[in-house]
Structures are given as structure tokens and as C-alpha cells.
Amino acid sequence: MSSPIKLAELGGVIGDPARAVMLCALLDGRGHSATELSLAAGVMPQTASWHLAKLADGQLITAEKRGRNRYFRLASPLVAQALEAVMAIAIAGSRPSRSHVLSEREQALRDARTCYDHFAGRLGVALTEAFIARKLIVLSNDGGLVTPRGARLLSGFGINLSVMQQSKRPFCRSCLDWSEQKPHLAGAIAAAFATRCFDLGWVRRLPHTRAVAITPAGARNFKEQFGATVYLV
Amino acid sequence: MSSPIKLAELGGVIGDPARAVMLCALLDGRGHSATELSLAAGVMPQTASWHLAKLADGQLITAEKRGRNRYFRLASPLVAQALEAVMAIAIAGSRPSRSHVLSEREQALRDARTCYDHFAGRLGVALTEAFIARKLIVLSNDGGLVTPRGARLLSGFGINLSVMQQSKRPFCRSCLDWSEQKPHLAGAIAAAFATRCFDLGWVRRLPHTRAVAITPAGARNFKEQFGATVYLV
DNA sequence: GAAACAGTTCGATCGAAATCGAAGGATGTT
DNA sequence: AACATCCTTCGATTTCGATCGAACTGTTTC
Structure with missing residues (x-):
């Protein structure tokens, strides 16, 4: 109550x-x-x-x-969103902090990882910025919208938008990336995009970690199809 | 760390x-x-x-x-947002629940209240829906945008938009109203709007509660200037 | 300066929550 | 059927967190 x-x-x-x-x-x-x-x-x-x-x-x-x-x-x-929101307080509170050496593990997480069910890290941010540059989405500080142009292109990519828009799940929203300190795309659309990338073999999950690996095919296609430059590590 | x-x-x-x-x-x-x-x-x-x-x-x-x-x-x-996000889990989890009689106190909260620093309850939702109908804002499930038309009108209302857009605070976002089960406007713009309404004497704070009172002048102006119908209690 | 008020610090008490050893139920493997 | 694996329930122990009475600091009022 x-x-x-x-x-x-x-x-x-x-x-x-x-x-x-x-x-x-x-x-x-x-x-x-x-x-x-x-x-x-x-x-x-x-x-x-x-x-x-x-x-x-x-x-x-x-x-x-x-x-x-x-x-x-x-x-x-909703649970993931709440957890992220709580952690966001801690992140905002901790100052840039001392320059400490990043372990290999941490570096991998910063390069490319999943955040609940979508991409984050340099990968997530690079894709998001490319989407914005190509006017597929509009992202404000808080939320976002898919443009008609974006809807066309993503449908062609194999994502069924109409189904998603029915669900109560946030469709297109922004999520502050803790490692990059920039927003990356989140919500149902980001989840669907990530799933499609796994299916296409553009990105592979790694065992025992949230870090993911971008395959050569993935890097090529991210560049060609979305204009996003991602670096293989 | x-x-x-x-x-x-x-x-x-x-x-x-x-x-x-x-x-x-x-x-x-x-x-x-x-x-x-x-x-x-x-x-x-x-x-x-x-x-x-x-x-x-x-x-x-x-x-x-x-x-x-x-x-x-x-x-x-950020703290307010995190608290809301956590409570959103609880709200989503609790089914429509038994029809129990609402106390006067609860009813006042449902009619009009502040949510952190903006309006919620029937007041908040009515204003938000009016803003959308008049195309001052666009609100998706997750976030929102102020239209050029909305920017003009709100500037005229005495809200300085350019200052706000600089800040890191979410500018225009949606927040699920627990009593109405519909989204209401949140973020910096909603906070500025509420502040202006208090200043103009359209809405008054009540002691010892988050519920607020809409003044007759407020009700009239909400209708005339924004097309929002709010009921005095 | 005395009295009233707002808030904090200290110390003792009490209860709840976390942990793990031991044991048991269920499922899959040989 | 016997065994191993995965997970849970039960019971005992221990630690930690919340609470309040008492006492103290600082501020406002008279």
C-alpha cells in the first residue's frame, strides 16, 4: 500500500x-x-x-x-532501470577519481559490453552517435524518438517496430554510460538491435563477463550500414 | 569503485x-x-x-x-529519479488491488500534488495531456521533446528555456503517475512550470502534505491559456 | 544571563538479518 | 538401482543496525 x-x-x-x-x-x-x-x-x-x-x-x-x-x-x-538509476547516483557522486591503471578486464568492459540487454561502452556510444548523425533517432537528455527515416531503416534491418510499440516497455530512451560519460541508446529498440547483431554474428558474447567481442564482420557492417566506427581490440 | x-x-x-x-x-x-x-x-x-x-x-x-x-x-x-524508479517496481508489482475507501488525505493527493518539484495527480496529468493536444510537447513512453511551438509559448509564459538546456538535469521527460496510471510531465521544464504557477498564485502549497490546492485563478488560466480542464475540489 | 529550543554525540540494549553446517528433495547420469 | 549434481530447508551462531535515555553544544528569545 x-x-x-x-x-x-x-x-x-x-x-x-x-x-x-x-x-x-x-x-x-x-x-x-x-x-x-x-x-x-x-x-x-x-x-x-x-x-x-x-x-x-x-x-x-x-x-x-x-x-x-x-x-x-x-x-x-523496470528493475534494470531502477538499478541503473541508483547506481547513477553513486557514479555522479564519485569524482573523476585518481588515475588508476585499468585491468584488462575493465578495459574490455569499457570497449564493448551489454547493459541489461543492449550495447554500452564505446560500442554503444559509437552506434548511438552514428544513429543520431544519420537522423535515425532523436535523443534528448532524458528520452528519445525514432524518426520516420530511422523506422524505415531499422525495419529493413529486420526489427519489427510495430510489435514493440504496443508493449509497455520504454521504446527508445537514453541511458548514461558510466564508462564513456555520454548517453547511449536504451529501451526496447536498443534491445532488439543488439539481439539482431548477435544473430548476425556481428557481436559475440564472452563467457563470465558482460564484455562482448565485435567480430570483423560486425565492425565492417557497423561502418557500412550505419556509419559507426568501432575499433577491434 | x-x-x-x-x-x-x-x-x-x-x-x-x-x-x-x-x-x-x-x-x-x-x-x-x-x-x-x-x-x-x-x-x-x-x-x-x-x-x-x-x-x-x-x-x-x-x-x-x-x-x-x-x-x-x-x-x-538524480536521487529523486532513482527513488521514483524503485517505487515504480512496487507499483507495477501491486495489482489494481481491492477497492478500498480513500481517505480525504489520499483523495487530495490524487487530485493535485507535487512530485519532487513538478505537478502530479489529476492536475499534472491534465496539464500534460493539454500540452500534448496543443502540440507544445511530444511525449513518448520514455522521454519527451519540446516543440518549437511549445518553446515559444513557454518562453512567453516566463520560463527561460535556454538556461535549462545547458544543465545536466533531464529537460523534458515522462514520469508515470501512480494515482492516474498515466504519464505526466517531469524534468526541468515541468519544475520551472510549477514554480511559475506558484509565483503566479495559480496553485498554493498546503502544510504538512504534498497535496496542493488549485486557486480559482489557476483553474481559469489553465483552461484559457493551456486548454487544460482542472476541477476545483 | 536564564530559559527554551534545535540538534548532535555517547552508551547500553534489543532484535533482526546473514552466514554456514547438516540434512533432505528432486533431477539427471551411469 | 546407485550415484552425482543442483538446490532448498532447518537450526545454531554471530554480527550489525536501530532505538532511546542521558548528557552536551549551539542558537534564539525574554
Whole structure:
């Protein structure tokens, strides 16, 4: 009923180190098994199970049984959006910080990664800026719109726009990239675009990380079809 | 440094009933004294002080000393946005629910209230829909844009648009109204509009609540100048 | 200067939440 | 059928966070 109570409940669910790690892991939008998440969080399987029950109870994640495994995923894009919003506070609060050396892992994440279900990092930002330059989308600080020209081109690319516009999910919105400090495209359209890129083999997922690899074919096509320059690492 | 840790810290700060009540109270965008907040949260002043220190430590609120009082307010619009995003999960999760009788207090909130620093409730939604009908703004599920026509009219209304567009604050975005289940206008432009309405005496704040009162002059002008029909209660 | 008020700090208490060992249910493999 | 794997439930332990009484600092009022 009362919103403050709900707020406290959800905050309490998020506010545990182990659970926060799990939620961040789930931000890749995929399903993860309980064991996987217990490893990520650094706790015993029993403890992880207890945490996962709490997360599910708070409606933040959903579970799906397949075989002897249970796969957990974020309950909705709303959850991802809320998590991002909370992390945005922390990012804005932390000053440019000391110039510390980036590990290879961190560098890979900055180059190209998924953010829930769409692209982020230099890849995400480069694509977004190319979309804007070609007037496929209009992006303001907060939201965005697909232009008629953009709708045509994306339909031709194999994305069914009309289906998406029916859903309650934000369609085209901006999401501040923590590594690039610039906005990148998010929402249903960005998710569909990313999915299509995976299908076409332009981008490959890497194991155990949200970082992704751009294939040579991907780099070529991003340039030719969308005018986006992305660098292979 | 690491985002999951930050997420857990912030979640933990939000995740306490007393602090959640305080944060919700601060969602009106104004400064509140420690005593005021301790009353709202239903805890002793010492306890409130302890909570407020924790909130300030987490960069969620800022304190400003005036005389023998300290006034606390949300540290940034980012915080308000994050709180709204978290509450949006809870709202989406709770089904239409049982038809329970609304108290007078709740009804006043549904009619017209502030949401952080802009209008919400039937007032906020009516204005937003009128703006859209008159093509002053374009609002998608996620974000929004001010049309050239809208920019002209709002400038004439006494809102300085160019200053706002410089700031990092979202300029024009949509925010789901929990009582109306429809989007209302948010962001810097909505805040400026609300401020102007208070200045003109079209809307008055009420003590101890986020509900606001529309004055007869306000109702008339909303209709005449913006084509929005709002009902006096 | 005394009294009233706003707010904080300190210390003790209490309760809830996180952790893991042990054990059990379910599913898949040999 | 026996075994391994995945996950959960139960119970005991321990740590941490919230609360308030008491006492203290600073500000305003009389």
C-alpha cells in the first residue's frame, strides 16, 4: 500500500553486498543458475539460495526451472532501470577519481559490453552517435524518438517496430554510460538491435563477463550500414 | 569503485522504514528540518539525527544550516529519479488491488500534488495531456521533446528555456503517475512550470502534505491559456 | 544571563538479518 | 538401482543496525 514502506522493503532487498552482486550480474539480461550466482557473490550455495528467495519475494527476479537447474533473471526492465538509476547516483557522486591503471578486464568492459540487454561502452556510444548523425533517432537528455527515416531503416534491418510499440516497455530512451560519460541508446529498440547483431554474428558474447567481442564482420557492417566506427581490440 | 558495492551501500541506506519515509517526504523538493522529519518518520530526534547523518553520508541528501535549524533536501534530481524508479517496481508489482475507501488525505493527493518539484495527480496529468493536444510537447513512453511551438509559448509564459538546456538535469521527460496510471510531465521544464504557477498564485502549497490546492485563478488560466480542464475540489 | 529550543554525540540494549553446517528433495547420469 | 549434481530447508551462531535515555553544544528569545 504505502509507498515509503515499499521503498524501504525494496531498498532493504537491494542493500546487501551479496544480493547487489547478484543483481549486477543479472544486469546482462540473461538467466543465471543459482550456483553461478553464488560463485559471483562469494557465498555458499545455501546462503545464495536464501538471498535468491529474498530477491524473488521482493519481485526483483523471477525463477524458471529447467532440468535440475533453476535460472534466475530480472523480473522486468523496470528493475534494470531502477538499478541503473541508483547506481547513477553513486557514479555522479564519485569524482573523476585518481588515475588508476585499468585491468584488462575493465578495459574490455569499457570497449564493448551489454547493459541489461543492449550495447554500452564505446560500442554503444559509437552506434548511438552514428544513429543520431544519420537522423535515425532523436535523443534528448532524458528520452528519445525514432524518426520516420530511422523506422524505415531499422525495419529493413529486420526489427519489427510495430510489435514493440504496443508493449509497455520504454521504446527508445537514453541511458548514461558510466564508462564513456555520454548517453547511449536504451529501451526496447536498443534491445532488439543488439539481439539482431548477435544473430548476425556481428557481436559475440564472452563467457563470465558482460564484455562482448565485435567480430570483423560486425565492425565492417557497423561502418557500412550505419556509419559507426568501432575499433577491434 | 566497484558498482555492486555502491549499489549495496545505497540500497542499505534506502532500505530502512524511517529513512524511506524521510526520503518520500523530501520528494516534494523542499528543505525540511530535522524535527519535521523525525515526526514524519515517527522516531525520536536522536534517532532521526542518526538516520539523517547516514543519508547525508550516502550522498542522498544535503544539509544547510539556517539559524538553529538544519534544513535537509535531496542531493540532486538524480536521487529523486532513482527513488521514483524503485517505487515504480512496487507499483507495477501491486495489482489494481481491492477497492478500498480513500481517505480525504489520499483523495487530495490524487487530485493535485507535487512530485519532487513538478505537478502530479489529476492536475499534472491534465496539464500534460493539454500540452500534448496543443502540440507544445511530444511525449513518448520514455522521454519527451519540446516543440518549437511549445518553446515559444513557454518562453512567453516566463520560463527561460535556454538556461535549462545547458544543465545536466533531464529537460523534458515522462514520469508515470501512480494515482492516474498515466504519464505526466517531469524534468526541468515541468519544475520551472510549477514554480511559475506558484509565483503566479495559480496553485498554493498546503502544510504538512504534498497535496496542493488549485486557486480559482489557476483553474481559469489553465483552461484559457493551456486548454487544460482542472476541477476545483 | 536564564530559559527554551534545535540538534548532535555517547552508551547500553534489543532484535533482526546473514552466514554456514547438516540434512533432505528432486533431477539427471551411469 | 546407485550415484552425482543442483538446490532448498532447518537450526545454531554471530554480527550489525536501530532505538532511546542521558548528557552536551549551539542558537534564539525574554
